[in-house]
Amino acid sequence: MMRLTGYADKFSVHPGDKIKFYVNCDGPAKYKAEIVKMINGDTNPRGPGFIEKPISVSVNGEYTGRKQVIHSGSYGYVADNPSLRVKSFTIQVWVWPTTPKTHPKYWKHGAQGLVTKWSPAEGGYGLFINEEGKPELRINGTKITGSAPLRDHAWHFLAATYDAATGEAILYHEPQITYALDPEVPPVVAKVPSPPSTSGIPLVIAGYTGSSNGGVLANSSVPKGMVIAGHYNGKIDSPRLCDRALSRLDIETMKLGCQTGMDERRGSGPTPRLSECVVGAWDFSVGINTIVGTDKGPYLNNAAIVNCPTRAMTGYNWSGHNFDWKHAPAEYGAIHFHDDDIDDARWDADFQWEVPADLKSACYAAKLTTADGDEDYIPFFVVPKVGQETAKIAVMMPTISYMAYANEHLANNAGGAELLVYRVPIMQHQNMFLSEHREYGGSIYDTHTDGSGLCLSSRLRPILSIRPKYDHFLMQAPWQYPADLHLIYWLEVNGYNYDVITDEDTNYDGVARLKGYNVVITGSHPEHNSGPQLDALHNYTQQGGRLMYMGADGWYWVHSYHPAYDHLGRGIVTEMRRCESGIRTWRADPGEYYHQSTGELGGMWRYRGRYLHTVAGTGMSSEGFDISSYYTRTPESNDPRVAWAFDGIGQDEMLGNFGLVGGGAAGTELDIVDTMLGSPPHTLVVATSAGHHTEGYLLVMEDFGFNQQGLDGTQHPRVRSDIAYHETPNGGGCFAFSSIAFCGSLPWNNGDPAKNNISRLVKNVLDRFMKDGPLPPPPKDAYIHRGRAEYDPAGNKVSTARGI
């Protein structure tokens, strides 16, 4: 088990700026920290092996170890104040529970808090779901339990009243949907000996106060020192708290909630009389892109929302007529809370480093070790300030994609993952740790512990998938970060001077981030992208920039950074919704396609009219994860527009029939040219892997309308990868290598272009693309009108017409 884990406050740090590191050292008294430059993260014995270079810096040294824990699970809370210290009360709320009853071994088995000002030690009041899945009112140590369990994935209206004068408590449970054979659910009436005791604990929505004196490990909890327990899984809509026991009719009226600015006519409440007793009337449709649960009642008991639950969720009153929350906010008053939500580990910093002003831009990591053999790496990137570029080449590390895959659990969770990868998944020690430590949160590929889709990912937590020496179950090989180090190794060993930038930098700085470079090189799998980033790339290539797209399945999903975390830095939390099509490990529910962070439509860029193929010339068409294959050159590779890329490569050579990802350059996820989907009509396919793939490779679902046989790599013509080139205006150009496994071939034979034709090809392209000034113009006869549908990649009619 991993006893050392950590994270930094930044992915990218400028020379001269500071970066903080947060470390959990669970057991060993001390650990050693060293800054290393990352060269190769792949331990495969067929490759150059793991390579790091120690950097002698002041921060290197031994540190005192301490345990730090993550308090995951989302909730809202209002700090104690006199208005919340009620004697008599009415709590009412709509709930849509996803796990009203959990398996006894479930990681957070037990009662779930809905609206509570209650703790085991302090008592108080609260509405719960008990461990049998039934609604429960708690007043100090007394529990009043409803007669029926809550149906999962269904709306229920719950209300509880307590009259301190009479001691009478009533618990209402009114399912929104009843089926023919559902028994009646009458209200439960009981006597409670004494009113709720008062204490300093907060009012919690979707949890309860487990301990108000949580000790040192509660430093990372919110509010600090108090540990929230009983995290609720499911939606909560329109919670209300009143300071007296309301009649059932008044409860019904109180459903209307409060409306500010109406005092003269009816007070803040739904009626003048009820407005006198409102303590809180929360409306989660207000401020959907914030982490505040707005109280429209007179006390402004706004709830701080912790750990970023999912908002912009359809409420109990969703009509099915509006699908965008911005157009019908009143129907989006629900928040879906999850017991494994995490927005920030909130650990105390262990050390801070001021990056030397003259430190070269590159991939670095804080390497943590103990004398007992524990080890972890915290990767980060030193990125020049805009205008202070130190190279002609920029490598754009796909950090949004790293976040999307962060702490991915598929090998453990998804039985079906084995059908996808065509072998028994191999779990690394990072996967084993995460399978037990769900509090580290999942990836956007996972479902939450309650089975609902996970659409938000934070970088302020240890992300054990962004690690060197980590093989991913998809390929039994590096994936994302460690796979991108294959490219870094190749640049290093071939003596290129390069800068490293990230998705994050490109998103926030726009084309200014890219303009200082002659060529921008992507990572192996830049799948997840924000709109501003795509804008920047487009502007760059249109203004003469050169783009080398080193992978596949890029530019696929719509992402947005959550603005509520801007105060903590750039790109803290990213959001992505899996909507109507695409490769989806979960699928968003109807009406829940629009991002809570920006209000934009989520899903595939393709379905926003921004085709993947437009960015670098090729787009995703198939995937398979058993083994990789190779490319053969096309006749068009001899076109003078592109023949320079094949200097030193024979016409009949098998390109990349070797590699560290699946054993070949063409593998895992594959892109093709399709002028009907946005590839520019002058795109040249220079090499293809057509005909070389296994049955494990399947056409992507967005490329077909219904299921039928004949979609696999042994049969379907679109299951292939096309290496393609096209010119962009002002002397720019794009080279798309169109396979995630491609970079895995670069380190073969130590990346020597004389002994590795993939290395030769990439070197030819990079040497031309990195030169100052516009690319040499294509021959004059290449300027002709071209349609989209008439394009024929196999024969490339245009080239044929020109007699090539």
Added chain:
Amino acid sequence: MISIPKKGTPEYDRLVKEHEECIRSMKGVAGCSILKCATPGDTTVVTGGIHEDFLLNRVLLRMRALPAKGKLVVICTKVEKEWRIGRLAGIRGVPPEFVDSRVFTDEQEVQHAIFLMRLDEMAAHDGMPEHFHEGWKRRDDNWTAT
């Protein structure tokens, strides 16, 4: 449904032999398929296996489609050196447990060991609806397709 061949039948022997030859030919490849490399460890030319033995192909699909609860999985215990066989709990927060004390020193061999275990463990008619008793639930990614 195609049935899972049982020990002592010619189909069983054929499948075991073919699987073993295929996976052994994949030694050295980062990744694998149940296909035979013409040159061991080189995926340039692959034949046989799932592309040519229909029963092997279907039996493997059935095995891969098993639900996560109790499903066998490989656990790497020393990077690039040691692998063991575990079983998934199918419950969130409960890690897989080792099924035995065997330690494999090759990541492909362990694939074959699991194939043999599954042939033993699965009923001939395994994969019928009664084995997918949680299958009507949507959103359960312990189901074979999510």
